[in-house]
Structure formats: structure tokens, C-alpha cells
Amino acid sequence: MDYISLAILGCAIVTFIPRVIPALFIDRLEFPPKVEKFLNLIPYTALAALICPGVLTVDNQLWYIGLIGAVVAAGLAWKKVPLGAIVILTVVVLITVYSIVPFF
Amino acid sequence: MGIGYAAIAMKAGFTPLQTISMSFLVYAGAGQIIAASMALTGASVMAIVLTNFVVNLRYFVMSTCVLNQVEESNLGLNILASHVTVDESFAMFSLSEDSHIWIYLGIAITAWLSWCLGAGIGVVLLDILPVIVTNSFNISLYALFVAILTPAVKESKQIALLVLITAVLNIVLSQFLGNWSLIVSTLVGAAVGMYIVDDEYLISGDD
Numbered sequence: 001m002d003y004i005s006l007a008i009l010g011c012a013i014v015t016f017i018p019r020v021i022p023a024l025f026i027d028r029l030e031f032p033p034k035v036e037k038f039l040n041l042i043p044y045t046a047l048a049a050l051i052c053p054g055v056l057t058v059d060n061q062l063w064y065i066g067l068i069g070a071v072v073a074a075g076l077a078w079k080k081v082p083l084g085a086i087v088i089l090t091v092v093v094l095i096t097v098y099s100i101v102p103f104f
Numbered sequence: 105m106g107i108g109y110a111a112i113a114m115k116a117g118f119t120p121l122q123t124i125s126m127s128f129l130v131y132a133g134a135g136q137i138i139a140a141s142m143a144l145t146g147a148s149v150m151a152i153v154l155t156n157f158v159v160n161l162r163y164f165v166m167s168t169c170v171l172n173q174v175e176e177s178n179l180g181l182n183i184l185a186s187h188v189t190v191d192e193s194f195a196m197f198s199l200s201e202d203s204h205i206w207i208y209l210g211i212a213i214t215a216w217l218s219w220c221l222g223a224g225i226g227v228v229l230l231d232i233l234p235v236i237v238t239n240s241f242n243i244s245l246y247a248l249f250v251a252i253l254t255p256a257v258k259e260s261k262q263i264a265l266l267v268l269i270t271a272v273l274n275i276v277l278s279q280f281l282g283n284w285s286l287i288v289s290t291l292v293g294a295a296v297g298m299y300i301v302d303d304e305y306l307i308s309g310d311d
Contacts (some may be wrong), residue, residue, distance in 0.1 A: 004143060008111050010153035011139050011146050012129040018157075018164035023182035026171040037305055038294050039169050040306040044263055045270040046162065047253045050191055051227050052271035053278060055246045061259040069243035070250050077254035083196075090247035094240040096260030 062101070069094050106222015108242055109137050113223075116144035120227040127223040131216055133190060133245065135160045138283075144233055158283045165290060166194040170208060173198060177205035188212035190219075192245065195252050262301045269296055 001007075031039065051070065058066035072093050076086045106127065113123040118140065133155045142152045167186045169258055170193075171177075174185065185208055193212035202208075259263040270293030279284035 003149065004116075004118055007139060007143060008122060008126045008130065008153045010149055011126070011135065011156040013134075014153055014157040015130050015132050015135060015160040015163065016187060018161055018298040019167045019186040020155055020183055021150070021164065022168040023172050023179070023186040026182065027111045027179070031172065034298070037303060037306065038298060039172055039293040041266070041297035041301060042169050042290060043131040043195065044253065044256060044267055045297065046166065046191075046286075047195055047249050048270035048292045049265040049274040049294065051246060051249050051253070053275045055243075055250075058242045058246065065239070066243065066246065069247055073247035073250040074254050076250040078258060080255075083248065083251050087244050087247045091240050091244055091297075094243050095236060098236040098240060 065097065066092060068097055106219045107229070107233070108225035108238055109133070109140060110226025111238060112137055112144065113140040114227065114230060116140050122224045122228055124220060127220045131187065131190060131219065132217070133192075134158070134165070135218070145158045147220045155283060159286075162191075162287045162290065163189055164189070164289065166198075169198055170194055173203050174205040175203050181205050181209065185209060185212065188216045190215065192248060195249060199252055199256060200293070208292055261303075266293060266297045266301055269293060269300075 017039050055066040055070045056063045058069060073086050073090045078088060083088070109127070110123050113126065113136075114120075118126070126136055126139075130139075138159055139152050139156055142155065144289070163186075167189045170185060170189055171182055174182075179184070182205075185205065189212065193208070193215050196211050197208050253267065257267055270289055272291035273293060274285055277289055281288060
């Protein structure tokens, strides 16, 4: 097996194991309310951590590209625009920004 | 996103089949891009696999959250659900009111197949698409995250504060911990949240 296939296989195994462990044991677990609350908080903190600072590296040369995208998406979500429309509009805005940037 | 990954993988010498099967088998957005970038620089298999383990360890937490939320599931469906748990499917499901296993699988399997399709499109279209377009697509995942998080932040000052604290924490920690910072910030943030967020603001699909 070549180098890349080995790497893919290895990554597949180490990614699957942590994911599947909860599936094997979750039925036998009854979480106390405190743990339940902790788990319910994780979506918010995970999203916060996924966005910051990663969003600034959308474009490795122009950090503000990601910031513009995030502000546009937040603004649209604030106005209750549907999820799919937000994603599409944000991409369209960025393509527009990219077309304007060379003029400055 | 899938297209961006394919761009790096092909540059690193992946065959089209390898590029697509990694999306199918590993199914980890950032993890795959990092693995392909490392292969590009000639990193050892061991280094690539270990880095992937660290970067993807967050799926343990996400999988636990999702499976704790789903109802009317069984072991087989849970195993399938755990494989298709990534940032997007987790984010969309965990902050929604739905808790049925098939709703989750619907969201998550669609995302999985589109990710594979993205890799396939990337393999074919790579030379045609301009960099501007692929870069603009890179924002789509973040746009989704921001769009999911914004209503909760708007709704509750406590959640907003928690999001701010976690974001700052992760920005600081990423300077020191590298790939570990995401999971550490997520868990520390949730622990802080235990004290600053009242129960009434949390969506719980379980009860």
C-alpha cells in the first residue's frame, strides 16, 4: 500500500474510534442534570471556538475577507433570513468583494 | 469546502479515487485539509494520523451530544449517526428543536454525500474554477456557523457572553496549544457556562 493510502486509512481509523465510542455506550448512560446542562452548552461553545479565530483564515492573505463574511452572515441571521439563503448570499458578497479589492 | 480540500489533495499527489475515498471514509472537514497539506509537505504517516486524531477528537464530544439528543434510535443507527457527525450536522441539529434520529440522519447523510460530491467536483473542475470562487466558497461553512449561532446570541445576553468568552479563550489558547485549543476551549467554555447561563436559555432535545 502506498504512502497516501496508508495515511488515509490511518486517519479513517483514528477519526472513527472517538466518534463511535459514544454510540456504543450511550444507551447505558443516564446523565445527571449537571452533565446534561454541560452537554447542552457545548454547541454554543464549540461553534464559538470553530468560528474564532478560524474565520480570519478563510483567505490566508486577506484576513478581513473572513471577517466581512462573518459580519454579513450575522447581519442576515439577525434579520431572520433563512439558513440556506444566508450561506448563498454570503458567498455572493465575497465574490463581489474579491472583484472590487484589486481596485484599491 | 469539499472543493477546497480536493485542490490541496490533488496538489499533494492524491489520485482522484484517493481524494474522494478520503472524503467518504474519514469525513472530517478540517482534518482532511490538514492531512492533505501535511502530505504535501512530505510529513510521515504517523505524524499525519496523530494530528488527525487530535484535530478530530472534538467529534467525540459532538457525537456524545448528538446521541444524547436523538430519540427512537438503535445501535446500528447510532453507529451510522456517529460516523456522519461533523461540525455542520452537529451544529444544525443540536440547536434545533428536533430530536428524531431520522431527522438527524437526513441532515447528516446529506452533508456527508455533498462533501464527497464536492471532492468529486473539485477533482474534475479544479483547473477551471478561479481562486476567487474557491476562496469565496470557503466562507460557506463559517457563514453557516454564524447563522446558526446568531439567533441564540440575540435571544440571550448570557449565551452572548459565553460565546464571547469562548471565542476570546480560543483565540488566546490557539497561540499556545495549536490543534488542541479547539477542544480545550469548547470544554472550558461549557464549564464556565455552567455558572453564567441559566437553564431556561438552553435548548434541550432530550426532555
